[in-house]
Amino acid sequence: MSTQKTPWYVYLLRCSDASLYTGITTDISQRIQEHNHSKKGAKYTRGRRPVILVYQERLSSRSLACKREYQIKQMKKSEKEQIVNDYNFLTI
Numbered sequence: 001m002s003t004q005k006t007p008w009y010v011y012l013l014r015c016s017d018a019s020l021y022t023g024i025t026t027d028i029s030q031r032i033q034e035h036n037h038s039k040k041g042a043k044y045t046r047g048r049r050p051v052i053l054v055y056q057e058r059l060s061s062r063s064l065a066c067k068r069e070y071q072i073k074q075m076k077k078s079e080k081e082q083i084v085n086d087y088n089f090l091t092i
Contacts, residue, residue: 008065012055015048
């Protein structure tokens with residue numbers, strides 16, 4: 001039996017109206033599919049499709065992911081945009 005825990009991710013999506021949506025998941029690909037194509041996607045994103053992934057952060061537990069999600073949701077939009085810009089700069 002493996003003792004390795006499934007990682008959790010905090011992610012930011014860019015919606016079609018340029019707004020940002022923050023969420024957590026264990027499977028980013030599946031979650032983006034849900035946001036774009038199913039009723040399982042968040043109500044917020046359903047009216048703002050398509051959405052694209054603009055930031056992801058890997059964490060070791062759901063608890064840490066929830067705390068980080070809350071922290072990001074408390075930020076001003078300009079601060080969230082800075083996270084996205086920094087992330088895109090690092091991934092180029």
